[in-house]
Amino acid sequence: MKTKLLFAAALTALTSAPVLADGAALYAEKTCIACHGKEGKKPLTATYPKLSGQNAAYLEAQMLDIQSGTRANGSSAAMKGVMHLVSASEIKEIAQYLSKLK
Amino acid sequence: MKKFLALAFSIALIPAICTAGGPPAAIQAGIESKDYKWNAQEGEKIEALKLKGSVKDGKEGYEVCGACHLPSGAGRPDGTFPQLAGQHTTVLIKQMADIRAGLRDNPTMYPFAKELTDAQELANVSAYIESLCIPAVHGMYEGTDAAKQVADGKAMYEKECIECHKANGEGVKDKFYPVLAGQHYKYLLRQMTEIRDGHRRNANPDMVKIIKKYDNTQLVAISAYQASLSMPGSTCKAGPAAKTSKKK
16 A cells, blocks of 8 residues: 555656646747747747746636637737647646746 | 617727737738739839848748747648748748738738848748758648548649649749648648638639639548649758758
C-alpha cells in the first residue's frame, strides 16, 4: 500500500512538474508568441495585452471565452482563428506558464 | 418601431466593430459587388511589385511571419496556416496588399498586415519566401480512398484547372496565379470552397465561374490531387544542406 502511495505521489510529481516547460513550448508552438511576443512581454501592437504575470484564472477564462465565441469584442477575432489549435487542458497549461512569469 | 430602432442601432455599430478588430483599411467591395475588378493595378501593390526585393533583407523581415508560417515557410498540415515557401512574389504581394486593403478577410493576418507597411520590406520578404524550397512533406488527403480521390481529382484538374495552374501546380508568376504544389490539402479545400461560395472576396471572377459548378465531393478530389503535385527543382532536397533552391 505504501509503495502504491509513493508511486502515485511520484507519478503526480512527474506529471505536474513539467507544466512550466510544457506551457512555454505550447506558447511558442500554438503561435501565441506571434502576437503577444516572447514571454508575453512584447505584444505586436499596443492594442494587444501583455500577458506575463497575469492571473492564470483570468487568462484561462479569456482563452476559453474567445475560443467559444462568448468573447468577440476588440481584437479577439484575430485570436479566434488560432484557438482551435489548443485544447482546454493546453489552455490551462499556457495560463499557468504565463502567470508564473515575472 | 422598436425593431426599426434596434436595427438602426446595430447598423450604426457596424463601423465601430469593423475598426476595432478589423482590417487595416475599411472593408472594400469585392467579388460580391458588380463593380469589382480583379487585381486592379493600383495602390501599394504596384509600388512593391516594381521594386527589386532583397532576399537577404527579407530573411530578417520574415522572422515575425515564421512564428505562424514556420521558419521553413511550411505552415501547418491542418491548413490553419498555408505553406508559403516558393510562392511567387507577385502572389504574395497581391495577397498581402489585398488583406491590408480590406479585400481579403483574414482577421488573424490583420495585425501583421498592419505592421508590414513599407513597400520595399514587402518586396524583400516576398523575395525571401519565394527563394525558399518547397518542403517535401505537407498535409495530404488521408482517407483510405486516397488513390481514387487523387485519380478523380486529376481528371477534373486536367480538364479545367491546368490551363492556369499548370501541370505541376506551378501557376503563372506574371499573371498572379499561385503555386499550388506543396500546399496543404486542407488549406486548398478551404480556399476553393470559399472562392466558390463567394467568401474569398478577392477571388478571380474567371475562376469563380469555373469552380461554381463543382460540389463538395468534387472539391475534395481536386484538392487531394493538387496536394499531390510537386514541382521538380523547387522541392527541398533531403538533408539540412539544401535550404534554398532558387537564388535571386
